[in-house]
Amino acid sequence: MKHLLTALLLSVATPLQASESQLERGRQVFNAASCAVCHTDKENNGEPLAGGYAMKSDFGTFYTPNITPDPETGIGNWSDEDFIRAMQQGISPEGDHYFPSFPYTAYTKMHRDDILALKAYLFSLKPVKKSNREHELAFYVKMAPSARIWKAAYFKEGEFVDAPEKSAEWNRGAYLVEAMGHCSECHTPRKALGVLDETMAFAGVQKMTGVGTVPNITPDKKTGIGRWSVDDLVYYFETGTTLSGDSSGGKMASIIDNSLSLLPAGDRKAMAVYLLSQQPIENSIKKKKKKREKEEFE
Amino acid sequence: MIFTGFNYKKVKRMNIKTLTASIALMTVLAPSYAAESEEIIKYRNSVMEAYAGHMSAASRIVRGKVDFQDQLKLHADSMAGIANITGTLFPEDSDFGETRAKEEVWSKPKEFEQAVQENQQAVSEFNKAVASGDKDALAGSFKKISDSCKSCHEKFRTEEE
Numbered sequence: 001m002k003h004l005l006t007a008l009l010l011s012v013a014t015p016l017q018a019s020e021s022q023l024e025r026g027r028q029v030f031n032a033a034s035c036a037v038c039h040t041d042k043e044n045n046g047e048p049l050a051g052g053y054a055m056k057s058d059f060g061t062f063y064t065p066n067i068t069p070d071p072e073t074g075i076g077n078w079s080d081e082d083f084i085r086a087m088q089q090g091i092s093p094e095g096d097h098y099f100p101s102f103p104y105t106a107y108t109k110m111h112r113d114d115i116l117a118l119k120a121y122l123f124s125l126k127p128v129k130k131s132n133r134e135h136e137l138a139f140y141v142k143m144a145p146s147a148r149i150w151k152a153a154y155f156k157e158g159e160f161v162d163a164p165e166k167s168a169e170w171n172r173g174a175y176l177v178e179a180m181g182h183c184s185e186c187h188t189p190r191k192a193l194g195v196l197d198e199t200m201a202f203a204g205v206q207k208m209t210g211v212g213t214v215p216n217i218t219p220d221k222k223t224g225i226g227r228w229s230v231d232d233l234v235y236y237f238e239t240g241t242t243l244s245g246d247s248s249g250g251k252m253a254s255i256i257d258n259s260l261s262l263l264p265a266g267d268r269k270a271m272a273v274y275l276l277s278q279q280p281i282e283n284s285i286k287k288k289k290k291k292r293e294k295e296e297f298e
Numbered sequence: 299m300i301f302t303g304f305n306y307k308k309v310k311r312m313n314i315k316t317l318t319a320s321i322a323l324m325t326v327l328a329p330s331y332a333a334e335s336e337e338i339i340k341y342r343n344s345v346m347e348a349y350a351g352h353m354s355a356a357s358r359i360v361r362g363k364v365d366f367q368d369q370l371k372l373h374a375d376s377m378a379g380i381a382n383i384t385g386t387l388f389p390e391d392s393d394f395g396e397t398r399a400k401e402e403v404w405s406k407p408k409e410f411e412q413a414v415q416e417n418q419q420a421v422s423e424f425n426k427a428v429a430s431g432d433k434d435a436l437a438g439s440f441k442k443i444s445d446s447c448k449s450c451h452e453k454f455r456t457e458e459e
Contacts (some may be wrong), residue, residue, distance in 0.1 A: 212457020235361065239444040245354025247444055249451030257447070 002014040018120035025160040026121025029114045032180040032267065033067075033107065034230030034259035035122075038064045042254070050074075050128040055248035058194065062101040070127035083119045084112065088146075089157055099135075100155070100194065109179035154195050173274025176267055181259070186214045186251065202275070203283040211251050213287060220280035233272035237261065248290055323399050325330075338392040345387060349380045351448070353443070374421075374428045381421040385414045398455045413450040420446045 018026070030036075036251035039066075041052040051066040069076040075083070082093040088292060090104040091097060098104060107115075140146075160179045162171040177183050187202045203224070216224040225233070228243050235241065238246040238259040248256060356373040358364050388403050388410075403410050420442035427435035 149387045180368040231361070231363070235357070239441060239445045241353065241357060243354065245350035245352070246356070247350075247353075247447035247451050249448065249455045250457035253448050 003190050004107065018117075018124065022117050022120050023124055025114070026119070026124075028238075028264070029110070029118040029180065030121050031259050031262040032176055033118070034181065034255055035067070036258045037251075037254050039067050047126075047128045047130065049122070049125065050130040052133055057101060058209050058263035059099075059101075059141045060135060062099065062135045062137075063133040064102075065132045065277065066128065066130050067122060068128040068130075069123045069124060070129050073129050073131050074127060075122070076080060076127055078119075080116060080119060082287040084115050087115050087118075088112075088159075097145070097151055099147045100150065103182040103185050105196075106179055106182035106185065108128050108155075109158050109175070111159055111179075113160070134224070150193065154193070163205060169270045169273055170277060172267065173270035176263075176271050181255075181271065186211055187217050200281060200283065202278055204285040206285055213285060216281065216283050217275060218278050218281045218283075219276050220282050223282050223284040225276075225279060226280055228276070230269065230272045230276060233275065234265075234268045237263075237268045237271065336395045338387075338389065339397045341443050342387040342392070342397075345380060345383070349377065349384075352376045352380070353447070357440065360436055363412050370428050374425045378418075378421050378425055381414075381418045384417065385411065400454050400456050403454050410454060413446070413453065417443065417446040417450065 036049065038053055038055060039049045039051055040046055041050070041054075043054075044052070046052050047068075049066070049068045051064045053062060053064045055062040066074040068074040071077045078086075078093060085091050086093075086098070087104055087107045087110065089108070090100070090102065118240075161173050163174070166174075184196055184201060187204060187207060188196045188198075189203060189205050191197045191198050202216070202218045205211075205214040208214050218224040219226040219228075221227060228236075232243055234245075236248075238254065239261070240253055240256045242248065247253075260271075352373040356370060356377070359366055359370045359373070388399060390404065391403065393399060393404055420439060423439040424436070424443055427439045
């Protein structure tokens with residue numbers, strides 16, 4: 001009887017318990033997808049992944065939710081399928097549609113195994129009790145079921161598929177940049193309604209609300225990173241030091257600290273190889289300095 | 299008080315009368331003050347660009363991209379010189395104009411001073427590593443410099459817009 005119980009318990013426990021290697025894989029996915037950049041409120045010394053970070057956008061301010069495994073205020077009660085649906089389809093366990101400020105538009109390309117490893121890793125972290133704060137959005141965003149309408153028109157669901165004619169390294173880089181790193185969320189300009197302009201992929205944005213000036217990272221020699229070598233880019237991902245010796249600040253520094261510098265060296269190289277293989281686009285982004293007027297302080 | 303410069307914190311504390319009077323005075327004096335501030339900002343930018351230039355050049359030697367080993371000391375010396383004057387480049391009245399320096403440089407002077415010191419410390423370690431020729435110390439201390447630049451920019455420099 002006792003043996004039977006142990007056996008029963010074990011058979012129940014095994015599928016729940018994540019293996020070491022799955023946790024390690026989950027940690028790498030977590031870093032590559034830079035979840036901490038948005039879900040930890042660093043500015044106000046918030047606890048890791050407990051949310052509350054204010055994300056300013058053209059549509060208002062989003063406050064990121066708590067994604068720690070706390071069952072009440074976090075995602076501790078979510079099943080594997082709940083989590084996969086949120087990441088790949090942008091749908092909550094209650095069936096609500098998320099705003100694309102949560103970059104599921106990129107994460108939809110992640111492989112199922114990676115998402116499951118990520119969930120196992122998240123659930124191995126410390127639960128934090130902290131309630132979510134409501135977003136403060138423009139009235140026209142709040143009124144309509146805007147997230148659902150937007151998704152119906154613009155959201156393409158589907159996992160990343162390797163391009164067979166390209167090298168394994170290139171495909172790894174593409175997966176990291178497109179599915180995990182969501183680099184285009186900032187580096188690609190948008191058309192109306194916040195839709196990415198694919199014809200200008202990675203060509204930079206003069207002024208992005210809440211982020212600032214985002215440089216052109218296509219390999220254009222004059223206006224992009226065409227003079228950077230693969231090694232130069234890898235070095236930048238590691239240290240934040242640009243070709244001209246400047247040190248990145250702002251959101252990109254946070255991405256380097258919380259994501260790129262933590263990746264295995266091979267992943268940084270794969271990303272560099274992929275980025276430098278892109279179509280060069282001439283698009284001059286000026287590093288305008290903000291003119292600070294005295295009136296601002298009255 | 300107005301002659302000591304435009305400090306917005308002081309401005310906030312003034313009453314309406316002095317404020318009106320000051321604004322009248324400001325309109326007369328503003329061009330010259332703005333010009334002075336603008337000159338300091340341009341100087342500051344040039345010094346920072348020189349710093350970046352030495353960083354970039356040194357990184358190419360440290361990373362083994364080029365072999366100008368004998369010139370590494372020149373860059374290390376120059377960086378030490380600049381690290382030592384960074385703190386002086388942000389006088390009280392140089393916060394208006396075309397600058398990316400955040401208000402926090404002036405409103406959190408202790409934290410800013412600490413960021414400057416962290417940078418000096420890292421550069422001084424780098425200089426020691428250059429003198430000793432220890433490869434690991436060289437890479438390690440150089441990484442510390444870029445970390446301190448990045449962390450200071452994160453706290454005290456605005457995103458460009």
